Amino acid sequence: MARRAQPLGLALPAGLAAAGAMLGLSLGTLAAVAWRAEGASTLGPADWAAVRFTLTQALLSAALSVTLAVPVARALARRRFPGRGLLITLLGAPFLLPVIVAVLGLLAVFGRSGLISQALAPLGLGPIDIYGLRGVVLAHVFFNLPLATRLILQGWLAIPAERFRLAASLGFTAHDVARRLEWPMLRSVLPGAFLVIFLICMTSFAVALTLGGGPRATTVELAIYQAFRFEFDLGRAALLALIQFALCAGAAALAFAVAVPGGFGAGLDRPLARWDAGGVWLRVLDGMWIALAALFLLVPLAMIVARGLAGVTDLPPSVWQAAGRSLAVALGSAALTLALALPIALAAVRLGGPRGAALQAAGLMAIAASPLVMGTGLFILLFPLADPVALALPLTALVNAAMSLPFALRALTPAMAEAEAGFGRLADSLGLRGAVRLRLVLLPRLRRPIGFTLGLSAALSMGDLGVIALFADPGQATLPLQLYRLMAAYRMEAAAGAALLLLALSLGLFWIFDRGGRVNAQA
Template sequence: MAHRAQPVAAGLAAAALILALAFGTLGAVAWRAEGFGALAPADWAAIRFTVLQAVLSATLSCILAIPVARALARRNFWGRGLLITLLGAPFLLPVIVAVLGLLAVFGRSGLISEGLTWAGLDPLDIYGLPGVVLAHVFLNLPLATRLVLQGWLSIPAERFRLAAALGFTPADTRRVLEAPMLRTVLPGIFAVILLICMTSFAVVLTLGGGPKAATVELAIYQAFRLEFDLARAAKLALVQFALCGAAAGLAFAVSSPAGMGAGLDRAVARWDSATRHARLADGFWLGGATLFLLVPLGMIVAQGLAGLTDLPASIYAAAGRSLVTALGSAALTVGLALPMAMAACRLGPRLGGAVQAAGTVSIAASPLVMGTGLFILLFPVADPVALALPVTALVNAAMALPFALRALATAVAEIEAGYGKLADSLGMSGGIRLRLVLLPRLRRPLGFSLGLSAALSMGDLGVIALFADSSQATLPLQLYRLMAAYRMEAAAGAALLLLCLSLGVFWIFDRGGRAYAEA
């Protein structure tokens, strides 16, 4: 039927575009490499450091998330909901802003170093591996905590009631109930964070501290931007794609559903946590995690307010370019995700699953790999620098697509299950079906998807670092240049401006979607 073919065709076209972007750029990189050849010792060092810092960061994030998530799961206190909400903030926080906040606390001139100097000790030096791991834990500990917390909350209250009736000690509860849950959820969480850390460019660019702390993505940037050695950049891009593909495959392979069964949705009462020792331990972990996450954010605000008066005019121009790019990226993200979600619903589990898999393939494709491939493709026919902002918006949209697609695909499937047959019987198809049936009920996930993709694009320091000159720089790139020039007061003001813009665009879109949905 024609009305069924329309969303399917649009969704397949969107999936084909993403596949072409991911594998077409990879093919261009492979073609430009002119044979894989031997990697230099510096390239092997970058590969080893990439894997080392990612493994350390993912391991520490998961280990620290366990006691924090346990404390949140078994304690009910004033502000608990707000704390859980704040745990989602670092995911929207621009990486370059997070780095500046960490430097304000842990850097050579930070709060801790000032205290050490006052005590007659040497200041901290977080550049290199320690700084990279610290920043990754700061950014990913909240994500790991939220995911582990979901695992804890998935254990039905009846299991804990039965454990109490059987006289389980806290050690028995950990062994029989909590350990099996952790064995189920932790491998997938570890693999996801491993992938995130492998593709973290801005952290290593600002905190790497030298050639010994260079990841593959930083080596791509140096080969491309500083040396203009496209062949080396292409070879490294292939290596990065292979690493990310392996990490993404691991994430999908080890993901498994929870096996605790269903309960009666009763509130969980934790008799095993009533001891003084348990209360002190939970307070320690919650207090420590709160300080670790909120003190750098507070320093960003405090120093940024003082630095707002020192901002050059170029910062505001860069902020405007960032905002335009973010809005374009958000529109592209939803423009791709919505038809793919509709096509996945129409095509059924097998073919629809293939469409959704095509939408998530960008997880394995590093932004710098895509950027390198697009530069190679555009260079013979156009000036890539002149197209820096559109290319950045396109790549950012591809990287945000998996999150938007997951939110929209579930919502579209629920709407079609509830209203699809009625819409078919009324002959509603095409734009009418979209306008009257889907869009009014998709405002929540659409608002969330637009806000998330816009916020992620606002704070991105990846592809734009490859392409842009001084006239095309976005706010994150200008912020990095201020930091490199040791203009830290102006950098703090720019960081606060970037933080407000990133959180602001997310709030406007997300709140707008929820407001219309409640009308």
């Protein structure tokens, strides 16, 4: 980030307004729920059991995702083979996959009538039961293993090629390289990867709703939903949300405390060569990890497609209507995400230092908040002014935008800082300010991250089953909610068809926006 006085113009008030809106959504809605609660509430044994289960499954999910991602990322970093780029792209698909769709795919492989249970039946072994803790952890690893792999792979690729060249000249073995080069890199990358996945699993809702399997497998987010939907105990819901927020904030502080810089410095951008990984055994080991990861992540996707093709032609009209509502919510959420992220990123870059970091922190705070509490707080605030149920879809788009904002800021802020550092002085000398500077200097160099941001937020919103599950009436169901209702009614063929439709729309939206951002992009 440039260390110079930069013209703020409208960037600061716009960024402060967007950051204030995020603080209002994250903390203001929690305060509204607590204020509306009738008297103080206490947590019972079931609530504390939900807190323990939430911590247990989040720790297990994050630990397994990161642990399994290390050998997969290592294999991808030191091997070059035809189709490697396509494989890395496909391995990222589960993170974009709607949760309810992924659950159907996992059940098709790991469920009681899935592929593995059918293969075990001739051996006299009983069917697999993936409900409860094992199902929640399995689903979270399925979603987050690709994310952890991509994060750790970036750390491996950041080690300059000259370090490996020097290691080869010194006769380092694979063990020596792991101890001297790879472990310091992992020490700097793993805490951040663990934190992101831990926070995602802490606030997970749809996975626990579909695979939780009863009171013993209830997360805090699901307990908040039950307190709202079935008991309308706002005090208990607010207290649970406060505990969840405190746990997420504590995890973030701990991760920042244990992370240390890798300290490799810059390289000369030479092609990476790995002289330490030429042995036959290491080749076999890397190939095994890549193959296992591909099977684990891609077979459920293939089962979704195979089973969905039979039911997609006979979908009821309600599914197509729900798909139209989901598309509208997803596009609105993507636009809101960009409208919030751009001013925050621009103001943070212009301010720089601790003030810029504080502005970014306000935007990142949503990842530790409960989307259900956000939605309920908004409904409480709007109830005296309008019919909250009639606003269910717009409010769902707003909350989805808030939950996508942390990912958008991580994509936009570094690119914004690089554009300002490279062209800011020239723009200043030409007197470019405000909208003209944004249009001529910044936006052409932000097309790639903007396309990625729009695609990611649209895909995540398309598959969200959160706020809409609380307040939508039968005529306002989105496609994920309609799919969940089909599953609850045991209409599995129609559910498979709806899942394939949702999968195609989610990945299609991401591809269109991401591709559009890369066409004729200047950076």
